[in-house]
Amino acid sequence: MLYYKAWLESRVRFLAAGALLSLYCLTFVQRAHLDFPPVLEPMLPYTAHVWRGIYNGFDAVVFVVMSGVLGLGGLERERESGSSAFTLALPVSRLQLLWPRVAVAMLEMAVLTAIPLVVVPWASASIGREYPVVHAMRFATLFAITGTLWVAAGVLASIALSGTYASLAATLLAPAICAAAFSSTALRARPVLSPLNVMNGSRLPFLNPVTALAEGSLPWAALLSFVVASVVLLGIASVLACRRDF
Amino acid sequence: MLWYKAWRESRSRFCLAVAVVTVYCLTVLVRARTAFPPPEAPHLPYSAFVWGELYAPFRAVAFSFIALMLGLGGLQRERGAGTAPFTLALPVGRGQLVATRVLVGLAELIGVTLIPIVMVPALSPILAHQTYPASQSVLYGALFLSWGIVWFAGGVLWSVLFRGEFTAATAAVLTPFAYMAVYGVSRGDQRYPVANPFSMMSGGLDRSVGGRMLLTEPLPWNVMLVLAIVAAALVAGTWRITARQSF
Numbered sequence A: 001m002l003y004y005k006a007w008l009e010s011r012v013r014f015l016a017a018g019a020l021l022s023l024y025c026l027t028f029v030q031r032a033h034l035d036f037p038p039v040l041e042p043m044l045p046y047t048a049h050v051w052r053g054i055y056n057g058f059d060a061v062v063f064v065v066m067s068g069v070l071g072l073g074g075l076e077r078e079r080e081s082g083s084s085a086f087t088l089a090l091p092v093s094r095l096q097l098l099w100p101r102v103a104v105a106m107l108e109m110a111v112l113t114a115i116p117l118v119v120v121p122w123a124s125a126s127i128g129r130e131y132p133v134v135h136a137m138r139f140a141t142l143f144a145i146t147g148t149l150w151v152a153a154g155v156l157a158s159i160a161l162s163g164t165y166a167s168l169a170a171t172l173l174a175p176a177i178c179a180a181a182f183s184s185t186a187l188r189a190r191p192v193l194s195p196l197n198v199m200n201g202s203r204l205p206f207l208n209p210v211t212a213l214a215e216g217s218l219p220w221a222a223l224l225s226f227v228v229a230s231v232v233l234l235g236i237a238s239v240l241a242c243r244r245d246f
Numbered sequence B: 001m002l003w004y005k006a007w008r009e010s011r012s013r014f015c016l017a018v019a020v021v022t023v024y025c026l027t028v029l030v031r032a033r034t035a036f037p038p039p040e041a042p043h044l045p046y047s048a049f050v051w052g053e054l055y056a057p058f059r060a061v062a063f064s065f066i067a068l069m070l071g072l073g074g075l076q077r078e079r080g081a082g083t084a085p086f087t088l089a090l091p092v093g094r095g096q097l098v099a100t101r102v103l104v105g106l107a108e109l110i111g112v113t114l115i116p117i118v119m120v121p122a123l124s125p126i127l128a129h130q131t132y133p134a135s136q137s138v139l140y141g142a143l144f145l146s147w148g149i150v151w152f153a154g155g156v157l158w159s160v161l162f163r164g165e166f167t168a169a170t171a172a173v174l175t176p177f178a179y180m181a182v183y184g185v186s187r188g189d190q191r192y193p194v195a196n197p198f199s200m201m202s203g204g205l206d207r208s209v210g211g212r213m214l215l216t217e218p219l220p221w222n223v224m225l226v227l228a229i230v231a232a233a234l235v236a237g238t239w240r241i242t243a244r245q246s247f
Helices: A002-035 A046-055 A058-070 A075-081 A084-088 A094-126 A133-160 A164-184 A220-243 B002-035 B046-055 B057-071 B075-081 B084-088 B094-128 B134-161 B165-185 B197-201 B221-244
Strands: none
Touching (some): A002 B165, A046 A058, A058 A133, A075 A084, A075 A133, A075 B165, A133 A220, A164 B057, A164 B165, B002 B094, B057 B094, B057 B134, B057 B165, B075 B084, B075 B165, B094 B134, B094 B221, B134 B165, B165 B197
């Protein structure tokens, strides 16, 4: 029942993001039928075109933003709308309310990563091009693991900040702060630490610079550290949730 | 009192945006002291460095989010929280509530825009030992604001159309992406280059911007006027929808 409740609360966000990502991936690939190869780069491989438009473009930005937004919600929001007393009257602890919400958000985020995995190879085949499923799978894996970080940031913001819009603003600004930190500070020299670089291989050796396919070994150490960071953020969120006294 | 109410409802978003933009500008300027020019581009002009850090298209996207977030709120949100009857019991029309919220939000948006306009020319000589013309900051600020008010008005409109806070917020967040998706599908980059918000905000309409990324042509006043009209139409639509709502 708690999982169903979490689904009902987040489904509009998830479905809106899913619809937009599907539409974008489909139209981007269909447009390649007309505008690929670009006039200025006639030798550009199709896989690099897809990487620029999807894995390092619009799709990636929407995914990062919506992963954070999927993490929002919960008791603080219900407190504002006056329904938290009903939820807290259920015979479950606050942690039991929090973790189904986290699990549903993570699952929804994982489904979003599967959209380009399904749409890009299928739509590419429909226009007579080929995009290898294996590489789409590798990018989906990278998106899913780094996505846990954004979901966890959204969950933490929704608990730490009172006010739905304040937590939303914090969630939206988190990737921007991350991007700024990795472009404007000494961290620029360490792209492997940036989730925004790791998710699509930008400036990392595992990405083939010509074909833009994830051909090398994935940065498992960095991915593991992102998972640990997500667990830490969710741990802090759990502690904060338990300490609330409303 | 309505002004104070609108301020109280939006101040956390505004303060958060101000804090992030201020810290970011300071970071850029402090970094410029040691890391400018970058080793990979030793002849990069300081003005191009500032453009890349503050006025490039990705920064325009972040600013658009701030504008959209500042537009959210209002009666539908209060309806969801159960406080709308108290607000509606005040001896003011719904139009006054909308107008106050819009004006406070616009003032906050201008406030956020002013941060780099003031900080970069003023602090560049102190923190980065470089100079950046104040006139360029004002011009880029005006370009950011021209689309910023459209995004802001879009946020205001979504907030009166949807009762659920996250529904309005999701619609607002996805608005720039949906716009760019439609723009791409309709091959807008070839047919209507002036309608690309992030390109325009970054000075893309100035044909002689050059490698220094300094605007040399007059601002595209006709495009900015159209954008102001679009924003006004969105706000007018919001006003009318709010006045017709029956709760």
